[in-house]
Amino acid sequence: MNGLDELYRDVILDHFKSPRGKGILHDATIIAEGKNPLCGDELTLYVTLDGERIVQLRWDGHGCALCMASASMLAESMTQQPLDTVQHMAQAVLDMMHGAALPTHLRMGDIEVMEGVKKFPVRIKCVLLPWTTLQEGMKHHDAHTAQHVSFSY
């Protein structure tokens, strides 16, 4: 459709139609729920940590194609990452959606294709929800007990 494939690039549609890392982790160290009450995007991230590294990350939820694809990209790029890299990557995505270039030293994965969404300001939040949810979840990772965080975006 005319122009539509510029917003919903093939990579995005592919993540939307075959989401990576979708599911639940029963032994998660961090469970973080994020919600955008305005449009109804909702997702939960399940993260297991091993010291200062993400061992596994799964997500579950429902929402628009951009939000779901973004969560899938996040899951794909985060597994086995050290926590400080995770923080940098999440921040880099936030910055990218507000105009900054992605840092070249981070292996960001497919998320870079989301840059085009900047041209559609109301949809920026859709892309960011998984990443801000992860950031919120990580804030509480110091505690040694399992954490359940939920927030509205």
Add this chain to the structure above:
Amino acid sequence: MPFDIRAIRRDFPILQTTVRGKPLVYLDNAATSQTPQCVIDALTHYYAQSNANIHRGLHYLAEQATLAYEETRKRVATFIGARSSREVIFTRNATEALNLVAQSYGRATLQPGDEILLTEMEHHSNLIPWQLIAKERGAVLRFIPVVATGALDLSRIDTLIGPRTKIVAFTMLSNVMGTITPVRELIQRAHAVGAVAVIDAAQGAAHRPLSVAEFDCDFLAFSAHKMCGPTGVGILYGKAEHLEQMPPFLGGGEMIHTVELTHSTWAEIPHKFEAGTPNIADVIAFRVALDYLATIGMDKIWAHEEQLTRYAAQRLAAMKKVTIYGPGLEDLRDAVIAFNVKGIHPHDVSQALDFEGVAIRAGHHCCQPLMRRLGVAATNRASIAFYNTFEEIDLFISALERTQQFFGVAS
């Protein structure tokens, strides 16, 4: 006058434009309607030839502007069948009109334990003002439930309405599902227990002929921008006997009779409720919108929209992955259709349609409690006006079919 859709469409410059290279198909009329050239001309004419503040100057322009402003008041009174133009108050929008009733009538009359009866399908504009005043006065909010077909469930109305009920406020027409509510019946039930009836006609006034005298409602609110008028003008109709008793809503210039340093007396109605310089230009242009609608005829508008809505609902219902919310195909529905496409979020649907020049709305439509009742976070909403055509519905449906293909949802 026959209903000539081609001629009507020529009256609206925006309907001749293209969006992203496609002819505009505007199906977001419940959010705001488009503006005919005659209304646009009235606005430019006002600023070019008769701009002045009203009710203040003794000069020619002030006199002309005042006359024209008061002319709209009379025109509104005729349009809604009010006995007198003293019962017509100009506000910024329907929302402000409803707040006026809650803040003035509500604050002056509600006692702790009194009840306000609303419905589960209210727009936030006819919910939040009552939440605010109920909290302040210790009043209790009660709600007429909505059933799956989008109708109000009146089976337990006797347990919801009683001697403690002081205000019954409800929409004429759901801005989500197109449900038409039993206005007369609810007004009679309100009056039977001594309560006042407040009608949210923000959608209703744009689509159906109405008469406040026939309804016998106590208050009725609507917005000019949903009926071919400019933005920034709302109307509150109130029975004079209430308005005369009610305290002012906002204070300032225009609404006073005499002012001392420590106290004042108020102007007569309706001026008591119009503090400060009002939206003169837009009020004056609104008369032209009402004349325009009256020339076409609200009955003809309603008849055309009814057919179009029925056709759109049938076309949508024929799509396997589409769920329509609210009234069934055989039930009465007015101008508004909420729907979802299985597997595609409403934001993606409306974004995809936008690329085809089709404007619909996606979201909660300022009705979060109703969304919860329907068990969804958001829906798509196509809403129709009298200037829409069957061809536009076809364009909308084929764009929707292409959207399904694009997102890999089999039709």
